[in-house]
Amino acid sequence: MTPEAVWTALQDVADPEIPVLSVVELGMVRAVVLEPPAAGGAAGARVRVDVTPTFAGCPAFHAISEAVRSRVSELGAAEVEVRRVLSPAWSSDDMTDTARTKLRAFGLAPPDPHGGLLLPALDAPVACPRCGSFDTELKNAFGSALCREIHACRACGEPFERFKPL
Amino acid sequence: MTLSPELRAALVERLTAMADDELVLGHRDSEWTGHAPILEEDIALANIAQDEIGHALLWLEARRELDGSDPDALAYRRSAGAWRNARLLELPKGDWAFTMLRQFLFDVFETELLARLQASACASVAEAAAKAAKEEVFHLRHSGLWLRRLAGGTEESATRLRSAMDRAWPYLPQLWQPLAGDAALTEAGILPDMAEVGAAALERVRAALTGSGLEPPEVPPNPGGRDRHGEDLVALLIDMQSVARADPEATAW
Numbered sequence: 001m002t003p004e005a006v007w008t009a010l011q012d013v014a015d016p017e018i019p020v021l022s023v024v025e026l027g028m029v030r031a032v033v034l035e036p037p038a039a040g041g042a043a044g045a046r047v048r049v050d051v052t053p054t055f056a057g058c059p060a061f062h063a064i065s066e067a068v069r070s071r072v073s074e075l076g077a078a079e080v081e082v083r084r085v086l087s088p089a090w091s092s093d094d095m096t097d098t099a100r101t102k103l104r105a106f107g108l109a110p111p112d113p114h115g116g117l118l119l120p121a122l123d124a125p126v127a128c129p130r131c132g133s134f135d136t137e138l139k140n141a142f143g144s145a146l147c148r149e150i151h152a153c154r155a156c157g158e159p160f161e162r163f164k165p166l
Numbered sequence: 167m168t169l170s171p172e173l174r175a176a177l178v179e180r181l182t183a184m185a186d187d188e189l190v191l192g193h194r195d196s197e198w199t200g201h202a203p204i205l206e207e208d209i210a211l212a213n214i215a216q217d218e219i220g221h222a223l224l225w226l227e228a229r230r231e232l233d234g235s236d237p238d239a240l241a242y243r244r245s246a247g248a249w250r251n252a253r254l255l256e257l258p259k260g261d262w263a264f265t266m267l268r269q270f271l272f273d274v275f276e277t278e279l280l281a282r283l284q285a286s287a288c289a290s291v292a293e294a295a296a297k298a299a300k301e302e303v304f305h306l307r308h309s310g311l312w313l314r315r316l317a318g319g320t321e322e323s324a325t326r327l328r329s330a331m332d333r334a335w336p337y338l339p340q341l342w343q344p345l346a347g348d349a350a351l352t353e354a355g356i357l358p359d360m361a362e363v364g365a366a367a368l369e370r371v372r373a374a375l376t377g378s379g380l381e382p383p384e385v386p387p388n389p390g391g392r393d394r395h396g397e398d399l400v401a402l403l404i405d406m407q408s409v410a411r412a413d414p415e416a417t418a419w
Contacts, residue, residue, distance in 0.1 A: 056297055057220020086224070087293040089300055118303050140206045141304055142213035146220075150209075166300055 001045040001076060003032045009075050010049070013067045016060050017145060018163075020102045023064055027094025028052055030085055037078060044078030050085045054092075055146040055166065091116075092166050104129045109151065109162035121165035128153035129160055136160075167288050169232070173354055176347025177288065178232055179250065180357060182240070183345060183392055185225035186251035189241055190399070191272060192218030193406050194259050203262055210308060214269070217301050224294040231290055242410035246399045250345075250392045254337035256399040263316050263326035268334055270309035270374070275341045275367040277306055282358035291356060310374065317378035331380070336388040342367065345392070 010029055011022045023029055031050040049068050053061045065082045072080045092111035100110035109129045114121040122141055125134045133155030140150040141164075148161040169177065195215035202208035226237035255272065259265050280302060283295035316327040342364030351357035375382050 053220075055217065055220060056224050056301060057216045057218075059216075084227075086297050087289075089293075089297045118300065119307060122307075140209060141308065142210040144209070146213055146216055150206075 001034065001047070003034055005075060006032045006034075006047060006049070006072055009071050010068060013064070013071050016063050016067075018103070018106065018108065020106045021099055023051070023068065025096050025099040025102070026054065027090060027096070028054065028064070029068075044076065046079040046081070047072050047077040048081045048083060050083050052085050052090045054090050058146055090166070092163065095163075103163055107160065108148070109160060111163045111165040114165045118165060122149070126151055126162055128156060128158070130158055131156040167356075169288075172347070173350060173356070174232055176345070176351050177291075177356060178229055178235075179345050179347055180351060181225045181229040181232075181291075183250040183252075185222040185229070185240070186249050186392075187255055187272070187341075188218045188222035188225065189406075190249070190251040190255040190402065191269075192216070192222065193402055194255065194257075195265070195269070197259050198265065207262075211265075214305055214308065217305065221298045221301070224298055228290045228294050238410075242407045243414075244403075246395050246403055247393070249395060249399060249403075251395075251399070252337065252340045252392060253388065253390070253395070254334060254341060256395060256402055257333070257337070258398060260330065260333070261326055263323065264330040264333060266309055266312035266316060267327060267330040269305065270313050271334060271338055271371060272341070273302060273306040273309050274370050274374070275363070276302055278363050278366045278370070279342075279358070282363060285355075286357065287355035313374060314378050317375075317380055328380070331375075332383050332385065335383045335385050338368075338371075339364065339387040340390070340392070343391075 007024065007029070010032075011024050013023045015021045015023060015026060028051050029049060030052050031048075033048040033050075035046040035048065037044060037046060049072060051065060051068060061084070065084070069080045069082050093113050093115070095111065103110040107129050109126050112121060112124055122138060126136050126138070127134050128136050131153060133153055135154045136151050137154065138149060139152050139159070143150045143161050143164075147164050147166070149164050150159060151162055152159045192215045195211050195218065198211050199208060199215075202211055222241070223237055226235070226240055229235055230237060254268060257268070277299070280295045280299040284292050284299065286292040286295065313327075316323045342360045344360040348357055348360055352359050372382055
């Protein structure tokens with residue numbers, strides 16, 4: 001059991017609502033710490049995984065924490081602690097480029113890097129994930145989940161959601 | 167940060183007040199689900215409500231670090247007399263103008279509070295404030311846009327907005343009225359000076375109202391501490407807590 005092995009295993013833990021993305025690609029896994037077994041306690045590694053929520057009220061966080069715990073247990077850890085950390089606050093800028101490509105393929109427009117300027121990011125031109133046109137408009141800054149906004153494409157006529165820049 | 171017992175108790179009270187504001191407002195906002203005037207707003211306000219509840223959890227988790235309390239028990243098993251939310255937030259949802267104005271007033275206050283709380287000497291408070299502040303950006307944008315739409319829309323929307331202002335205004339100062347322990351928290355660098363937060367919030371609110379061609383009402387503030395609640399909160403909690411109280415271990419699942 002090594003931290004590297006745990007990080008690799010966590011790539012199997014998908015976001016339940018965006019199953020093409022792992023929690024690692026989303027930038028939710030902050031740290032993996034291996035602690036030696038407690039003296040006189042169960043043999044085997046004690047693993048702590050620090051996970052940060054994307055949005056504070058995200059209802060999938062429980063499920064994600066449980067999935068992380070379960071995956072690390074499967075690896076053979078004797079004890080797993082999943083710790084919710086808040087700092088630094090999760091940013092959509094933490095998402096990898098691979099993640100952005102996967103989102104587009106999934107039908108969700110990815111968030112552009114925003115460098116901390118959230119309101120201008122709402123007004124930035126957004127490409128339709130289906131036809132690629134930039135002739136699109138923001139219909140609602142809020143969508144079907146906390147992390148989504150609703151857009152519509154004037155070129156192909158289809159509505160779509162974007163992962164919200166945060 | 168190591169806290170004296172007095173500071174710890176004061177911080178528990180302050181965190182509870184902030185959490186209760188979010189929980190009560192979140193619940194009032196959620197009452198519009200399925201009933202909002204247009205679908206886009208049904209979606210928007212449901213999101214905002216969920217965000218508020220998420221922020222309540224941030225504060226209650228910070229409180230748990232101090233006193234081991236259980237956020238779920240505090241949310242779902244506490245009776246009205248033990249809640250510490252501001253009265254403005256427990257007022258019934260009213261019409262759309264009232265809900266949007268109330269949201270705006272709270273969003274301005276919260277923006278000013280969170281901006282300063284990010285410098286708190288207590289790390290867990292500063293972190294929670296930084297987290298919530300990012301999401302509040304979208305709330306303030308939303309409620310601010312509605313203030314302008316309602317003010318500059320039709321005769322009816324402007325009239326309803328003015329009625330909403332008359333209804334809400336007396337409760338506004340209570341948002342930043344300090345709790346008994348706040349002065350000590352401010353002294354310790356944990357909490358900003360609440361009077362200063364209030365002055366900044368009030369100035370922003372007045373500017374927004376004048377910018378929309380509205381005069382702030384001249385009505386006296388409704389007095390009373392956050393430990394005083396009306397029937398509104400009792401009814402709200404019956405609604406909010408009934409399922410959890412009926413099946414505390416969720417055995418039905």
